[in-house]
Amino acid sequence: MQKYRVIIVGGGAAGMYCALRLADLGVRGVLLLERNERLGRKLSATGNGQGNITNAQIAACNYFSQTAAPGAVERVLRRYGRDDVLARLGALGGLFSEGEGGKIYPASRQAASVTDLFRFALARGGVSVRTKVRVRSAAREGNVFSVQAGERFLSDVLVLACGGCAAPHFGTEGDGYALAGAFGHTVTPLRPSLVQLKADPTSVRGLKGVRVEVEAALLRAGTEIARAAGDIIFTDYGVSGDVAFRLSAFAKEGDVLSVDFLPSFTEEEIRAALENKAADRALAAGDLFRCVVNSAVGRCILRRNGIREEEAAARLPVRALAHAAKSFAIPVAGNLGFDAAQVTKGGVSMDELDEDLMSRRQDGLYIVGELADVDGECGGYNLQWAFSSGAVAAEAIARRH
């Protein structure tokens, strides 16, 4: 039976980058195993199909981990970072540009075109790729790894790049946790992150379909625990958009999202504008917020304050209404779960991996990408972690073999 030098389980962002870096460093005998029919299905769907592959403002503070030693994530990003990824994908013929919030996309704005760059490069680099192969178990037998996937594969080095359990329809049903567990690894509690938030339906009544730029604070028992700016999209179940995704990393049922619809104006400025309008005795309440906030938002604020649209604006409590526009409370009732999440919070304990992301439990075993207990904010950070961790493991493998 042929023995490979390296087997990589999972042909997603981390697995493909690891394979590409191994090929660049001249490591031959690399086998990439992917359970789907084709490589990089999730990568091809990222960034609403546009492929937000990294971020101009990437920094370790954009990442979360319960188990990484201080500086561990930063060291990975420093050893192989955004500029390395952009240079390598640029050399493969990709053009990349910065969009809003420092998000970096392919100029094609097609995530699938990034996956194509990988596919062609891996074929040219001599990486063996097998798709429709789902790895069921892996073990160390003597001095080789034995990988079972219906058929058996052998290798000197094993890289687990199976992703987490977010968006399982892309092939990520959490297999990697059991594969790592068989080598003695522990997995921290797993939670969906970068996911839409469910809200008490009465709090968002009348707002379905509205998309506005806001700033929002997440409050727990009245204390702010996180804050985010960006768009918020109201839906029938609650809220989506950048702000909901960012805050979902922290939000729990029972928290309150306090939305500021006018972040660039003070409450005083809003009050003054509303008072000026209300001075017109003929003005109806329904017209008070016109040209101040989105009309559906304006109606919702009035309704919440028990005000009918046909009432005279002159008698309205403008101070309270200005305050409501800057602190619109939405009680959080949970989230849409792993099916809808972009990333898994938690994973294989980082303190069980060394600086090269090699297992401290099993020599020659590497764990990269979302499978490890590292998750990033929304904006290209998770793909950067997948690429960086895959590359760092590849460089260590190339050094030792």
Ligand SMILES: Cc1cc2nc3c(=O)[nH]c(=O)nc-3n(C[C@H](O)[C@H](O)[C@H](O)COP(=O)(O)OP(=O)(O)OC[C@H]3O[C@@H](n4cnc5c(N)ncnc54)[C@H](O)[C@@H]3O)c2cc1C
């Ligand atoms: C809809 C969506 C949009 C996103 N948008 C962005 C974005 O714009 N920017 C960003 O930075 N991040 C984004 N993310 C997150 C990002 O895609 C992931 O964090 C990243 O892909 C993780 O890379 P990975 O290689 O670790 O895992 P994955 O990319 O999930 O790859 C793991 C691969 O392993 C395979 N696999 C699993 N188990 C087995 C097995 N037993 N045998 C063989 N193969 C197996 C899977 O089929 C999969 O192909 C998005 C995620 C989703 C779901």
